[in-house]
Amino acid sequence: MADSSQSRAHGLDLDACDWLGFDLDHTLVRYQVPELSELIRTSFIDFLVKERGYNKESFSAAHRQFFARGLLFDVTEGNFLKLRADGYILTASHGTQPLTREQITAIYPSREDFGVGDTSKVSSAYTESKFSDVSIHKPQLPHLPTHIQPETRRERHRCRVFQEDLERICHWLLEDGVKDDRFFYFSTFFDMPGAGVLAEVIDTIDANHSKHSTLQEVAGLQTNAVTTGSDDVSPKLIEKHLTYEHALTDLIDALEHNFSPSQFGTRSGHFFTQLLANPHQYVCQVSRELRSWLRAKRMAGVRLFILTNSHVDFASFLMETSFGENWEAEVDLTIFAARKPAFFENQQLRHQAPFFHTCGKRAVVGQEAADLKLNGKYVHGNYIMLQEFFSNHRNLNANSDKSLSPQVVYFGDHLTGDVLAAEKNTSWRSVAVIEELVTIHPEVNVFKMDSPTCKVAYADSKMAEFLLDSLDRWGHLIHPCDEGELKHRANSTLFEAIVRQHAAFAIPHLEVLVHTPSPMHIFDVSSNGVGLYHHKYPSIEKTTFPLRPSLYLKLLLKLTGKKMDSSAHMFAWFQEHADAEQAKREALKEITKEIELTVREIERSLQRCHQLPAERLNECVSEAGEMFVRLKEQFAHLASAVPQGQYYRYNGQWRWVVQHSVYLASLMIFLKEGRALTLENAQKILGVTSNDPMEFHLDVDDFLMGLCSLPSELTRLATNCVTMGDFARPLVISRFISDLYAGFKLLNLKNDGLRRKFDSLKYDVKNAEQVVYDLSIRGLSTGSTD
Numbered sequence: 001m002a003d004s005s006q007s008r009a010h011g012l013d014l015d016a017c018d019w020l021g022f023d024l025d026h027t028l029v030r031y032q033v034p035e036l037s038e039l040i041r042t043s044f045i046d047f048l049v050k051e052r053g054y055n056k057e058s059f060s061a062a063h064r065q066f067f068a069r070g071l072l073f074d075v076t077e078g079n080f081l082k083l084r085a086d087g088y089i090l091t092a093s094h095g096t097q098p099l100t101r102e103q104i105t106a107i108y109p110s111r112e113d114f115g116v117g118d119t120s121k122v123s124s125a126y127t128e129s130k131f132s133d134v135s136i137h138k139p140q141l142p143h144l145p146t147h148i149q150p151e152t153r154r155e156r157h158r159c160r161v162f163q164e165d166l167e168r169i170c171h172w173l174l175e176d177g178v179k180d181d182r183f184f185y186f187s188t189f190f191d192m193p194g195a196g197v198l199a200e201v202i203d204t205i206d207a208n209h210s211k212h213s214t215l216q217e218v219a220g221l222q223t224n225a226v227t228t229g230s231d232d233v234s235p236k237l238i239e240k241h242l243t244y245e246h247a248l249t250d251l252i253d254a255l256e257h258n259f260s261p262s263q264f265g266t267r268s269g270h271f272f273t274q275l276l277a278n279p280h281q282y283v284c285q286v287s288r289e290l291r292s293w294l295r296a297k298r299m300a301g302v303r304l305f306i307l308t309n310s311h312v313d314f315a316s317f318l319m320e321t322s323f324g325e326n327w328e329a330e331v332d333l334t335i336f337a338a339r340k341p342a343f344f345e346n347q348q349l350r351h352q353a354p355f356f357h358t359c360g361k362r363a364v365v366g367q368e369a370a371d372l373k374l375n376g377k378y379v380h381g382n383y384i385m386l387q388e389f390f391s392n393h394r395n396l397n398a399n400s401d402k403s404l405s406p407q408v409v410y411f412g413d414h415l416t417g418d419v420l421a422a423e424k425n426t427s428w429r430s431v432a433v434i435e436e437l438v439t440i441h442p443e444v445n446v447f448k449m450d451s452p453t454c455k456v457a458y459a460d461s462k463m464a465e466f467l468l469d470s471l472d473r474w475g476h477l478i479h480p481c482d483e484g485e486l487k488h489r490a491n492s493t494l495f496e497a498i499v500r501q502h503a504a505f506a507i508p509h510l511e512v513l514v515h516t517p518s519p520m521h522i523f524d525v526s527s528n529g530v531g532l533y534h535h536k537y538p539s540i541e542k543t544t545f546p547l548r549p550s551l552y553l554k555l556l557l558k559l560t561g562k563k564m565d566s567s568a569h570m571f572a573w574f575q576e577h578a579d580a581e582q583a584k585r586e587a588l589k590e591i592t593k594e595i596e597l598t599v600r601e602i603e604r605s606l607q608r609c610h611q612l613p614a615e616r617l618n619e620c621v622s623e624a625g626e627m628f629v630r631l632k633e634q635f636a637h638l639a640s641a642v643p644q645g646q647y648y649r650y651n652g653q654w655r656w657v658v659q660h661s662v663y664l665a666s667l668m669i670f671l672k673e674g675r676a677l678t679l680e681n682a683q684k685i686l687g688v689t690s691n692d693p694m695e696f697h698l699d700v701d702d703f704l705m706g707l708c709s710l711p712s713e714l715t716r717l718a719t720n721c722v723t724m725g726d727f728a729r730p731l732v733i734s735r736f737i738s739d740l741y742a743g744f745k746l747l748n749l750k751n752d753g754l755r756r757k758f759d760s761l762k763y764d765v766k767n768a769e770q771v772v773y774d775l776s777i778r779g780l781s782t783g784s785t786d
Helices: 033-052 101-107 163-176 193-207 215-228 235-240 244-259 261-265 270-277 288-299 312-323 347-352 383-392 415-425 454-466 468-474 487-491 494-502 549-560 567-610 614-641 647-653 655-673 679-686 700-708 710-723 729-745 753-759 761-777
Strands: 019-022 071-074 079-083 089-094 183-186 303-307 333-336 355-359 362-368 376-380 408-412 429-433 505-507
Touching: 033 193, 033 244, 033 270, 033 454, 071 193, 079 163, 089 101, 089 193, 089 468, 163 494, 193 244, 244 261, 244 270, 261 270, 261 312, 288 303, 312 333, 312 362, 347 383, 362 376, 408 415, 415 429, 415 494, 454 468, 567 614, 567 647, 567 655, 567 710, 614 655, 614 679, 647 655, 655 679, 655 700, 655 710, 679 700, 700 710, 700 729, 700 753, 710 729, 710 761, 729 761, 753 761
Parallel strands: 019 303, 019 408, 303 333, 333 376, 408 429, 429 505
Antiparallel strands: 071 079, 071 183, 079 089, 355 362, 355 376
């Protein structure tokens, strides 16, 4: 069975796992959520207007404030609820209109306030003390597409819901993943855009006094219109006879219509046609760093698998768009149309459902698979057979106990269908991928525009800004607090409690795994709860300026619960963080000044090469080498002072000294060994050995800029060598500069500072060749360039 919370509290070392598994949508494949949300919303509206006769004028601009995970829609009352883990209603809305605390209490009172002391007077559906005494069955609502993950639901009851009933409903979801059929749970990015659409429909229903008509009357009107081909039923007439339940049913029909696998296969419907026409507008390409991280895990012996509810054709399309045509080579096993969460929890599927081979990229099943093989692609299947396969193919570098279950970690974005179901019904450990966490930890670094992580930071910034409206309306999905505080236990939202109770840790997206130096430590789960996005909630006072200052300030005020009630208050906050920023820059500036002094001393020492004969060059080289030891220590001090992950934010302060240090190191190496300085040599000499772009490192551009400064100094040295009667060294220098120039010409440089610096090399080549020419015509050249 699943690990206990105590075992989940131990460190999780991803390198020691046997298998790492990934859901596809919003996990291994990341979407452009703002654009995707608008596409889904317009797809829903298109269906409601064309297929259900709704009035298009009823839908205004997108209601971004309803794009919130964890909203429950009460189909009887037409209310949207955000619940605390104990059933307390944090906030609510009827249609698009917020409900006051008094209105909430009146609609969902406690039994004591309502005067119900004897629970036997209330429907037994909400008074059973034990969950096992209540029957469970599939929902009466229309069947949802498999990748939307339909859940086991309780039977719908139309009696009054009390506060105590909401507590039981939350308990059922937290402990068993069972959803009450009176409520629709907006829990994924595929259905969340529908919340705003549904809220507008509720407003229209109320405006047309539709509660006076029954659902049967509306169904009769629509059936008559369809069977007779009559056009008598106008959009306004249909809306007048709608009920809340009928509106929800229509929304679920829209989900079925837009996400049905057959729609993708026939390239029909509003959603798939737009997605296919502009895939990169909605689907993010995987970063080079994440691809390298996945490959490094496989090189370390960890095997990777995909377990998705998406069918073969759609999943292949997503992976090709994100990872490229050869995506199959990136994983060791792929399972399509897995039918989660039943894959984990349904006893018949767990033990008996067979695996089938795929038929190319078509959404059909091939022959039944007798067994599973590495690098295979399969459809459907069962957990028991998959777990046995994992046991036979472990991480040989992990030295795990073969008598125990294989160590499997599964990443998914569906909090009940992926995280809860996997943790509760299997021996796997689950990781929640919650993109909303970009607003909990808004410290998105300012990357160089040509950095491979720049696109990731930009996507985070867009996502954070997109969520601002929903934060205003509903608050955070996860409550931020400092490490050690236990207030979040009492204030946890319902879906936050699922994460804390069933996930090993949570991240906003897989990209954050790339830059974690030690999974064993960064993902430790303390006794206080699950680690969320870099292990703990950040202290707001310690959070540094991220994103654009205006967006950061908005997120900051939402996290702290403060209100931007005046311009003076707003700029007071801005000034506080501006002062902290200035203090950090001044501290870095002082360290950089010390490095500059050492660099100038090294330059003074190496300048002696112009006055020393070849046999005495070792004097200035040895002196410079000793000072490079001191410079190495100073760079280490600077690296420790730079905030983690913010190299490119401050590197303008030390770029010159780094480039000049590279130039001096290259001059020292040439004088000593007569060869060019390599990047590895430069890193070793300066003591800057990290290759992680998030840490203090030697940027390739800075290395090349420093190397470009060497030829002008060597041209001067060639002239001075002739003056001292050394006619051999100018030929060596000329050949060296020519080789260096030829090497730079292989680079496809853009029109920037490095390109302009490179353009000046041709003059150094010309000047060095002129010295050699003058020696040749005077008969002073030895003819050797060795």
